[in-house]
Amino acid sequence: MCLCHIIMTYDIKLEKLNHAYTIYKIPSLRIKLLSVPHSSIILYDYYFFSNMASAIKRTFSRAKSPQLPKAAPAIGSILNTPSPPSTISETPNQSVSNSNSPSPAPNQSSTRQNVKVVIRVRPSNAVEMTRGDTEVWEVDNDLRRVGLQTDYCERYKRQMTEYFFDEVFTGSDNKILFEKGVRDTIRSTMEGYNGTVFAYGQTSSGKTFVSFNLYYYNISIIRKYRTNSYPGVIPQAVDCVFDYIRECQEKEFLLRVSYMEIYNETVRDLLSPETEDLRIHEDKRRGVYVSPLKEVVVSTPRQVLKEIMKGEGNRHMGSTDWNERSSRSHTIFQMVIESTAKNSSPSASHRYHPTGPKMSGASVSLSVLNLIDLAGSEKATTSIDRRKEGAYINKSLLTLGTVISKLTENNSGGHIPFRDSKLTRILQNSLSGNARVSVICTISPSVINLEESQNTLKFAARVKKVVTKAHTNAVMDDKALLQKYRLEIEELKAKLESTNISNDKEKEAELSQMLAQEKARHEEQMMEAQLVRTALKERIDHLTKLILNNNSSFSGSPANALARKALVEPNGVDQTNNDLTNAQFGKQIADLRSELNSKNKIIEQLTAEKSNELQIKKELEIIIEQQQERIQSLENNGRGHSRSGSGRDFSNSPGYSDLSKTIKRQKDMINELQDEIKSKEKIIAKQNEMLHQAELSQLKSKSANRTNMENGTYNNQVDEITNSDDNRVG
Numbered sequence: 065m066c067l068c069h070i071i072m073t074y075d076i077k078l079e080k081l082n083h084a085y086t087i088y089k090i091p092s093l094r095i096k097l098l099s100v101p102h103s104s105i106i107l108y109d110y111y112f113f114s115n116m117a118s119a120i121k122r123t124f125s126r127a128k129s130p131q132l133p134k135a136a137p138a139i140g141s142i143l144n145t146p147s148p149p150s151t152i153s154e155t156p157n158q159s160v161s162n163s164n165s166p167s168p169a170p171n172q173s174s175t176r177q178n179v180k181v182v183i184r185v186r187p188s189n190a191v192e193m194t195r196g197d198t199e200v201w202e203v204d205n206d207l208r209r210v211g212l213q214t215d216y217c218e219r220y221k222r223q224m225t226e227y228f229f230d231e232v233f234t235g236s237d238n239k240i241l242f243e244k245g246v247r248d249t250i251r252s253t254m255e256g257y258n259g260t261v262f263a264y265g266q267t268s269s270g271k272t273f274v275s276f277n278l279y280y281y282n283i284s285i286i287r288k289y290r291t292n293s294y295p296g297v298i299p300q301a302v303d304c305v306f307d308y309i310r311e312c313q314e315k316e317f318l319l320r321v322s323y324m325e326i327y328n329e330t331v332r333d334l335l336s337p338e339t340e341d342l343r344i345h346e347d348k349r350r351g352v353y354v355s356p357l358k359e360v361v362v363s364t365p366r367q368v369l370k371e372i373m374k375g376e377g378n379r380h381m382g383s384t385d386w387n388e389r390s391s392r393s394h395t396i397f398q399m400v401i402e403s404t405a406k407n408s409s410p411s412a413s414h415r416y417h418p419t420g421p422k423m424s425g426a427s428v429s430l431s432v433l434n435l436i437d438l439a440g441s442e443k444a445t446t447s448i449d450r451r452k453e454g455a456y457i458n459k460s461l462l463t464l465g466t467v468i469s470k471l472t473e474n475n476s477g478g479h480i481p482f483r484d485s486k487l488t489r490i491l492q493n494s495l496s497g498n499a500r501v502s503v504i505c506t507i508s509p510s511v512i513n514l515e516e517s518q519n520t521l522k523f524a525a526r527v528k529k530v531v532t533k534a535h536t537n538a539v540m541d542d543k544a545l546l547q548k549y550r551l552e553i554e555e556l557k558a559k560l561e562s563t564n565i566s567n568d569k570e571k572e573a574e575l576s577q578m579l580a581q582e583k584a585r586h587e588e589q590m591m592e593a594q595l596v597r598t599a600l601k602e603r604i605d606h607l608t609k610l611i612l613n614n615n616s617s618f619s620g621s622p623a624n625a626l627a628r629k630a631l632v633e634p635n636g637v638d639q640t641n642n643d644l645t646n647a648q649f650g651k652q653i654a655d656l657r658s659e660l661n662s663k664n665k666i667i668e669q670l671t672a673e674k675s676n677e678l679q680i681k682k683e684l685e686i687i688i689e690q691q692q693e694r695i696q697s698l699e700n701n702g703r704g705h706s707r708s709g710s711g712r713d714f715s716n717s718p719g720y721s722d723l724s725k726t727i728k729r730q731k732d733m734i735n736e737l738q739d740e741i742k743s744k745e746k747i748i749a750k751q752n753e754m755l756h757q758a759e760l761s762q763l764k765s766k767s768a769n770r771t772n773m774e775n776g777t778y779n780n781q782v783d784e785i786t787n788s789d790d791n792r793v794g
């Protein structure tokens with residue numbers, strides 16, 4: 065048997081040699097020493113080497129050692145260094161048993177389980193390094209032990225303090241921390257148990273680094289998440305959830321997320337910061353919950369991270385004396401997971417019926433995952449605002465501590481002050497039993513923070529004693545979103561089925577679709593024809609109006625009006641001539657109109673001539689009348705003279721005979737004029753008759769062309785026109 069020493073050395077201040085690490089006895093191996101020149105190692109590399117050491121150990125243990133001891137012996141004993149003078153060992157029963165036996169498999173249902181507690185001692189930060197702070201904590205991954213360094217205890221005569229937890233880590237590797245400390249809790253949640261993960265520790269101890277690792281994510285660079293070396297627990301949990309869903313063959317899931325913060329004892333919705341008056345409620349079914357709280361249904365990890373980033377943008381952060389970007393509020397990122405068996409459609413009796421009520425369906429499992437980043441406890445700070453925030457933070461953390469103590473003290477249902485702070489009230493479900501809980505406690509390595517770190521470790525040891533008994537939450541609940549969506553899908557499927565029962569029905573549907581298309585096409589054509597008709601009607605109306613303006617006698621005649629109507633609507637209804645094309649029809653109408661127009665013009669002319677001659681006739685008649693009066697008076701005068709004894713007879717005088725001749729001539733002229741007027745009247749009458757005949761013949765030829773025209777109406781109209789004795793000239 066030979067001794068294999070793997071010794072990791074690093075010098076954080078580049079001055080002194082610090083730790084001697086894990087030493088194993090590994091048979092048949094001759095590695096004596098792996099020494100690292102201190103000046104070439106930076107802090108980051110230290111963790112790499114530290115992890116490498118673990119990897120080497122694991123490899124050796126698998127390859128060479130049939131049985132590596134589960135817990136390596138204490139460092140001092142192997143190095144044969146004297147044991148510390150005295151030791152306070154926080155190894156509660158549960159804690160010890162838990163650290164030595166693996167946590168129960170997550171698929172065990174309703175088993176009593178201790179809260180899983182993980183410790184992370186972060187590396188010294190720049191300030192601590194610059195100050196040259198001594199690192200006081202030593203961590204043994206295998207022993208799952210964190211304790212004060214022996215050197216330090218000896219030098220400063222301090223009591224040796226050591227704690228044992230489920231997992232202890234140093235460095236920055238969040239992946240291994242997640243794998244060992246959190247993964248089971250997340251997977252339990254996917255199986256229907258409530259789960260809660262929270263980070264606890266003093267300000268600047270690395271809670272946010274372990275939960276979010278915001279320094280590597282910021283809102284605009286979610287994409288970088290995949291390449292980030294230290295994704296926090298929350299993004300890893302999100303990945304774990306979706307990995308689980310991908311792997312799970314038999315279930316389907318629905319996820320919704322919400323994100324809230326407790327700032328100065330006020331609950332705020334980080335996804336909907338404008339929402340006011342968020343309250344904590346409690347009912348038997350849901351336990352303690354916050355409302356109204358915005359919930360977003362999510363279907364990809366990216367979507368979840370986007371929501372987280374959105375919420376982070378609204379979170380209260382501030383610069384403290386210890387942390388440039390300190391979380392000034394507790395945040396709770398909540399994911400509700402609904403799941404149901406993949407082929408579990410609503411039972412037969414509950415199937416959708418179009419007329420029936422909507423019924424409950426298959427059982428849905430509903431679990432809630434809380435991922436919590438607590439604000440850090442802190443000592444007095446210089447800023448007034450920070451001091452107020454700090455007071456609220458410290459008070460709520462104190463209450464959390466008290467609640468945990470009470471839970472571990474009696475476990476018997478005595479009064480536990482959950483209601484003393486919003487934080488403990490919201491965590492009530494998780495802490496009081498029905499949840500699997502992982503707590504990550506973070507501490508600073510520096511001696512400056514020794515007291516705070518010890519408090520954190522004491523808190524961690526108390527939490528470790530809390531026993532929970534989670535059970536799966538199956539609900540037959542229409543309110544479960546998954547169930548609602550399922551029912552809706554069922555309804556839609558049923559509707560689809562009812563319209564698509566058999567092939568015949570399919571064909572029928574096809575036919576009716578074709579018919580519908582044909583109908584639509586026909587309607588389209590009708591519409592087009594209608595448009596042409598309307599255009600023609602408008603044109604006719606327009607022309608008719610022009611005729612009305614130019615020839616009032618045509619428009620004034622009822623027969624003409626009827627004829628005009630018949631031209632447009634020969635059936636009394638608006639009917640298209642099926643034999644004549646629209647263009648032919650239009651042309652005929654135009655020809656007729658122009659023919660009628662020219663006839664009307666002739667009539668107008670004749671009428672004007674007639675009235676002119678009538679006027680001449682009238683004037684001649686007046687002249688004749690005057691002449692006759694003169695003759696009469698002349699005759700009377702002649703007769704009077706002769707009677708009076710003058711004995712004169714003018715009838716034989718030349719003046720009298722001239723006058724008589726003139727009168728006769730004028731009378732002849734009048735007679736001639738009268739004859740002429742009569743002949744003009746005859747011509748007008750004839751023209752009117754011709755005009756009338758032209759109208760009739762036009763209508764009749766149109767009538768002949770309408771083969772499918774209904775009998776009666778049109779002919780009646782023609783008869784009406786024929787019989788109508790309207791007021792024609794003459």
Ligand SMILES: Nc1ncnc2c1ncn2[C@@H]1O[C@H](COP(=O)(O)OP(=O)(O)OP(=O)(O)O)[C@@H](O)[C@H]1O
Nearest residue numbers: 186235236267268269270271272273387390391440
């Ligand atoms: N394990 C780690 N490895 C490397 N750097 C770390 C680690 N933990 C914390 N840090 C760094 O330390 C600083 C403080 O960490 P963080 O903000 O996570 O502390 P916190 O406990 O959340 O503080 P607060 O309560 O004030 O919000 C950050 O710059 C962070 O990057």
